[in-house]
Every structure is written in structure tokens, then in C-alpha cells.
Amino acid sequence: MKAIRFAPLVVFLATALPWSIVAQEPPAKTPTPLEKDLKALRGKWETESLVNDGETQDDTLRVEIADERFKVRIGEGTLSLKMKIDPTCTPKLIDFSRDADAENTVDEDFLAEGIYELEADKLRICVTLPKDVRERPQKFEAPAGSGRVLITLRRPSK
Numbered sequence: 367m368k369a370i371r372f373a374p375l376v377v378f379l380a381t382a383l384p385w386s387i388v389a390q391e392p393p394a395k396t397p398t399p400l401e402k403d404l405k406a407l408r409g410k411w412e413t414e415s416l417v418n419d420g421e422t423q424d425d426t427l428r429v430e431i432a433d434e435r436f437k438v439r440i441g442e443g444t445l446s447l448k449m450k451i452d453p454t455c456t457p458k459l460i461d462f463s464r465d466a467d468a469e470n471t472v473d474e475d476f477l478a479e480g481i482y483e484l485e486a487d488k489l490r491i492c493v494t495l496p497k498d499v500r501e502r503p504q505k506f507e508a509p510a511g512s513g514r515v516l517i518t519l520r521r522p523s524k
């Protein structure tokens with residue numbers, strides 16, 4: 367007799383439970399800070415300002431960021447670099463190295479260490495010039511004698 371009382375429950379569990387599991391959508395994956403910033407950095411950028419070791423430069427740079435590649439167009443020339451970021455630090459870290467997959471005039475041991483700040487359509491990057499062996503910048507400034515470059519980029523207007 368007891369087996370008969372549980373029969374409807376067993377039938378219900380055997381038929382309804384699998385459908386309730388299948389019907390549930392998997393939880394949305396929360397992007398990591400790295401994924402979030404790489405996505406936000408992606409696209410085309412233009413120079414708003416450029417300070418090289420204390421001197422304001424009038425160079426117009428066009429930058430294109432795709433995943434971990436940073437392409438800089440200066441006039442007719444192009445420089446392609448690998449970009450590595452760490453958005454979990456304060457300030458956020460950015461490093462540039464030679465892109466072995468691109469034709470470059472950059473030395474194989476090229477490394478420029480810096481910091482970055484991303485606010486909507488504005489990107490500020492401060493790096494130590496590779497030829498100068500100095501510490502990574504801690505502030506967004508490039509005074510004379512610092513061996514730093516401070517670049518402010520904006521997304522081009524459509």
C-alpha cells in the first residue's frame with residue numbers, strides 16, 4: 367500500500383523536475399575587470415593632448431585598440447604594439463611591448479611601463495620612455511626631466 371501512495375510523487379518528480387532544470391537559463395557571466403576594460407578600450411582614438419618629457423607636442427596621433435594590440439598612426443607611419451593592462455591596481459597599469467606579429471622598427475626588448483585612466487570617451491595614458499630606466503609613473507604628469515609621456519586621447523566624433 368505504501369508504494370502506491372508514493373507513485374504519483376515519483377511520476378511527478380520524474381516528469382516535471384527535468385523540465386524545470388532545462389527551462390532555467392544559466393546565470394549571466396559577470397565580466398572581469400580585465401574583460402570590461404579591454405572592451406571599453408576597443409576602437410579608434412585621436413590625440414587631444416600630448417606631453418613628452420615636459421614639452422607639449424602638436425603631433426596628431428590616431429590610435430586603434432583591438433583586444434591587446436595598440437596601433438599608433440603618426441602621419442604615414444604605423445607602430446603596432448602589444449598592450450597589457452591590469453585594471454585591478456590603483457592607478458590602473460598599462461604596459462607596451464613589441465608586437466612580434468607586426469612589422470616594426472621597435473627593438474625586441476622594447477618595454478614601456480605606465481598607468482591609464484578611462485572615463486567614457488576619454489583615455490589618459492602616462493608611460494615612462496623605454497630608453498630611460500625609471501620607475502613606473504604614479505601620477506598623470508610628464509614634467510621636464512621625468513622621462514615620461516602623457517597622452518590624452520578621445521574617441522573621434524562621428
